[in-house]
Amino acid sequence: MWLESNNTLEPAQKGAVRMTEYVVEFGKDGRPLEPDGRLDAAAFHRNQQAIRDVLGRLLRGTTGDVLEAGSGTGQHVIAFARQHPEIVWWPGDLHPQHLLSIAAWRAYAGLGNVRPPLRIDLSDPVWCAEMTDGRGPGPLAAVFCANVVHIAPWPVAEGLFAGSARYLRPDGRLILYGPFKRDGRHTADSNAVFDTSLRSANAEWGVRDVSELEQLATGLGLVLRETVEMPANNLILCFSRGGES
Numbered sequence: 001m002w003l004e005s006n007n008t009l010e011p012a013q014k015g016a017v018r019m020t021e022y023v024v025e026f027g028k029d030g031r032p033l034e035p036d037g038r039l040d041a042a043a044f045h046r047n048q049q050a051i052r053d054v055l056g057r058l059l060r061g062t063t064g065d066v067l068e069a070g071s072g073t074g075q076h077v078i079a080f081a082r083q084h085p086e087i088v089w090w091p092g093d094l095h096p097q098h099l100l101s102i103a104a105w106r107a108y109a110g111l112g113n114v115r116p117p118l119r120i121d122l123s124d125p126v127w128c129a130e131m132t133d134g135r136g137p138g139p140l141a142a143v144f145c146a147n148v149v150h151i152a153p154w155p156v157a158e159g160l161f162a163g164s165a166r167y168l169r170p171d172g173r174l175i176l177y178g179p180f181k182r183d184g185r186h187t188a189d190s191n192a193v194f195d196t197s198l199r200s201a202n203a204e205w206g207v208r209d210v211s212e213l214e215q216l217a218t219g220l221g222l223v224l225r226e227t228v229e230m231p232a233n234n235l236i237l238c239f240s241r242g243g244e245s
Contacts, residue, residue, distance in 0.1 A: 038108060039073040039101040043147070048079050050231050051146070051177055058142075058175060058226075058238060059084055065137035067092060067167075069122060069160060070148035074102030078109045080144070088113050090137045092120035092128070122148070123155045125162035139169035146177035149213070150195075153204035158216060164239075165220035174222060174239040177230065181209040188233035210237065 033039060059066070063086050068077045071091035081089045091102045091114065102117040118136060120127045130136030143164045149157040164174040179191045186192040186207065195207040214224050221242050228236040 034104065036108065037097075037100040037104040039097070041073045041075060044073065044075040044079075046232065047177075047230075047234070048076060051076070051236070052079060052083055054228050054230070054236050055080060055144070055175070056083060058173065059087065062087060062141050064088065064141040064169070065090060065139070066142045066144065067118075067137060067140055069120060069127075069143055069145040069163075070094075071102050071117065072098055072147075074098070074105035074117070076146065077102070077114060078105050078111065081109070081111045081114045085111075085113055087141065088115065088137070090115045090118060092118040094119065094121055122159045122163070123153070125159050125166060127159070127163045127167075131163075131167060137167075140164075140167045140172050141169060142173045142175060143168065144175045144177075148178070149176065150178055150180075150198060150207045151205055153202075157208065157213065161213075161216050161220055161222065161239075165222055168241065170241060172240065173225075174217075176213070176237040176239075178234055179207050180213075180235050180237065181207055183211065184209060187235070191233050210235070213237065 062084070065088045066080075066084075067090040068080070069092050071077050071093045074091055077089050077091040081087070091106075093099055093102060099117050099119060106114050106116065115137075118128050118130055126132060128136070143160075145160060149160065161174070164172075168174065179187070179194060181187070181191075181195075186195065191207055198205040198207070210224070210227070217224060217239050222239045223242050224237060225240050226236075226238040228238070230236055
């Protein structure tokens, strides 16, 4: 979650929106930076309750290790860890300022079920050395990833799914949150504006179609089990292994 978007613009506002106003990198959005390095994302305050409500259902009865890929500021993983103390949470991100913020939020919260952040490169299916050398989590009960695949080149989505297929335990789930197209169409005009702004910034970025992700998942033995409508024209997509119902 290293960039945030506002998907609820009124029609009259859309033509006036500039890329710098519509997509802002954490730490560069004018919001205060705490002396200990904690970043505060406006998106967290907008979406965390809705996401927690869905995760509360999807992860009910789950124990073991859950990894958040693209933890951004670290605020979400702390909120998830408070709600699910029976789960060990492993935050991960690639960007140094985000890793510092995650570590600072972890220290500030003082929760025993949040591990130090992993430097994860999702474009590499291995993700990081800790996943294979015994320093990281065991087989994962779930991977959660929010607002990443549309603000990254396609190989990041490929690596996210490949790594999930590699590390999820048999009953594990890959859970994605963000804006997605369905059957080639945007779910809202604001998402189309957002998509245009992303592709203007980087031609390799863009709102992904659910069918693209399903095709990617199928090749790795994963199946889309559930699609949940979320506020602000977002979706949660839940994938699991093909043999699981």
